[in-house]
Amino acid sequence: MPLIAHDSVQPVPMLPGVVRRTMTAGDRMMLIEVRMEAAAVVPMHTHPHEQTGYLVSGRARLQVGDEVRELSPGDCWMIPGGVPHEATALEACVFIDVFSPPREEYR
Numbered sequence: 001m002p003l004i005a006h007d008s009v010q011p012v013p014m015l016p017g018v019v020r021r022t023m024t025a026g027d028r029m030m031l032i033e034v035r036m037e038a039a040a041v042v043p044m045h046t047h048p049h050e051q052t053g054y055l056v057s058g059r060a061r062l063q064v065g066d067e068v069r070e071l072s073p074g075d076c077w078m079i080p081g082g083v084p085h086e087a088t089a090l091e092a093c094v095f096i097d098v099f100s101p102p103r104e105e106y107r
Helices: none
Strands: 012-015 018-025 030-036 041-045 050-057 060-064 067-071 076-079 085-089 093-100
Touching: 012 041, 060 076
Parallel strands: none
Antiparallel strands: 012 018, 018 030, 030 093, 041 085, 050 076, 050 093, 060 067, 060 085
């Protein structure tokens, strides 16, 4: 089992104010850290992967389908594959996301 130091993983800019690190990736799941600056947005999108996650720090607004919630540290989500979703950082945030199956474009 590989042990990975956070600082050994290269950050990858995704969008303005949004950076991801692919922390681990196996055959059936992938762990991603996403950091968003205040007011950064991951616009509405879909993908076939199931996605679950956890807000480590900050505050964010998450829309999943027609449901919109404001998230605080410790809040979690589950997004079925194919469901439209969007995230807006209300303040600087750190998210942990798990994808199944892994997103090949994030390897």
